[in-house]
Amino acid sequence: MQVSRLGAPDDFDPLLERIGSARVVMLGEASHGTYDYYRLREQLTRRLIAECGFSFVAVEGDWPDCDLVHRSVTGAPGGDDDPQRALERFERWPTWMWANAEVARFCRWLRAWNIDRPAGQRAGFHGLDVYSLWESMQAILDYLGEEDPASLEIAQEAYRCFEPYGTRIEEYGLASRFVSARCEAEVVRLLARTRERAAADGADAFSAWQNAAVVAGAEKYYRAMVGGGPQSWNVRDSHMADTLDRLLDRYGPQARAVVWAHNTHVGDARATDMAPGGMVNIGQLARERHGADDVVLVGFGSYQGSVVAANRWGAPAEVMTVPVARAGSIEERLHHMLPEQAMLVFDPGDRPHSGDRLGSGDRSDLGERPDWLGEEVDHRAIGVVYDPSFEAWGNYVPTRLGDRYDAFIWCDHTTALHPLPAATAPGELETYPSGV
Template structure:
């Protein structure tokens, strides 16, 4: 038998079909043993990836005591969602209102119809909980330099903190770049004109005086996370112009730092759910990323917390449609996702039966899925006609994930347009 024939046979033996969330109960039960459940996605524009993760998330929060959802999104707008679900944002009447806070491209990642039911569910769930048990919603990403700085200054001014001058001094350093990170990146990388010293000084000051901001725990968390986001964003934009691998590592290490800060806010024994692309939650050591010196959240979390406390679930599809842009900043389009390339993980999952299925990897079967195989990854910029040239990541699937959910045919999510 050829290697692909073996894999198809192994999939037939170990995969379970599913048509509804109840069918995923064995996976959810196993995942709930971990401190962190990481739910992936093969694209940022697929409806089913959002709706399935939402149903799993509800069960983990309601039945297994998970405290927060941390997503691949910027801290400031995600914190607005957090305020909404915790009943602290009377200025928003509905989830649709608060999702308008997402105004950085690609907005559709969070400003979409599919996420609305989860946000409204979290708000209703929290109404029945004491404040200490309310589930939170937070962003892990690193892009929000200007927005985070503005939030820090606004808060420090509100409480009349003497630290506001250092924050303003740091922010003034960035003003010549007109909120254009690419301009700052070029200036920092090639001309040595950066704001690193100002950012580090601000961060040191805020950390030294952290105890003075503890009267309002959520506000204190917000300022601390914004300070770290702003500092790491400076480093990210500094590196992204000339060091792709370095900027990637800065970003994923930042996301781990943000996850740690959120966890410490909730206290010892906290359990959290992470929503990010497969390329972030699937262990980088099981892909060719490792050859380029790249790390990711999945790897770092396993190293920091132990493999038994991290449960990573990959998601994929054989074919369908997706929302993406032809280039960065372009108007999003509904694009056709072609059938999985012959011999790829997606192709073999389809050949084993054209229905939705999931596989849980364990000590008995993990060795069967360790062969390197191409595994599709779709970004916010996508060219379907070219995907065979660069959208398949060589992966050892059972080492990259603890489980995998396959949706045979998917449809594009629905961005909010009003």
């Protein structure tokens, strides 16, 4: 295991060495509302794109909203000249996850990086998530109306199937349990038709195909959600993993991807209590599909600070205090072991040993893996809904840190990020097991 202080972008060198030729790098976050995670993730991603040739960033966000950003950062026809304007058009709660000053700064850099490069060499920005059923349906109707009127009826049939449930689309899932309300056949026809078009057309057809895949995933998600348990989570993360693979295929055999998502999605589920509960996530699926040597998973964590979150689903965002970490947690251990900002890089060939205190220098190569990296210890996870008073009972995931991640970025004291002004529309019901 190697330990580095963090203070400048060059301090990520040990992690870049660990990444090597890996095709997928997933960068997590212990909350969706922490400035420090977004800033460090931005610094690292800039280096991955500029120095290592990574092809695109894929985030835990909706495809249609992120496609507006993608068109801006790649200079596509009709895209905004300023990516911040695209981010300010995000409407689905919680908008602050991506419509914030930190993401706007990165996207402005990305546009500047892209603009002097040939179109085929520009780095993209895409959404992986499954929630945007209505937005994706409208995007498909708009595309087919202009490019493939003969297929428009198929899309309209799918739209009409969902229309009785209006904005309360979770009612579709409930109805499908008791009456013949399923829209599956219409959605499958729509997906097949747009996939056909995408094989013979360009970026717009691919986007329509992806929107059809979102509709298909959402239909499964809402049916699974009403049943409770882990199935809706698995539908969502499998959809995100499938979207990632679809993007890698789209960008070509040499494509490399950076993923931004919560630790709960990025860190391998098999190293947590998610696996006994029957849950998978994109970190696990990527390792299984691409091989552990071709995937690098990076977690984030902190001891205390502040965060942007809401006190209930759909409520306004507010700045909340994050109390000191629970006794016995990974965060408490690292608070006593590490400087203010640091990075741990785990060697896959490390062997356990009994030492567990890190050296005090700027960089330390401990060679063998400390025993505590393989122990199951509580690891904090803050969702978009957060109650600091619940720290004694919840907000933690039992984790074997060295198995869940390939590296870990530590910020002892963190501060809240800076949301952009946005018109917020009600979001979907809280995701299982929490809003992450």
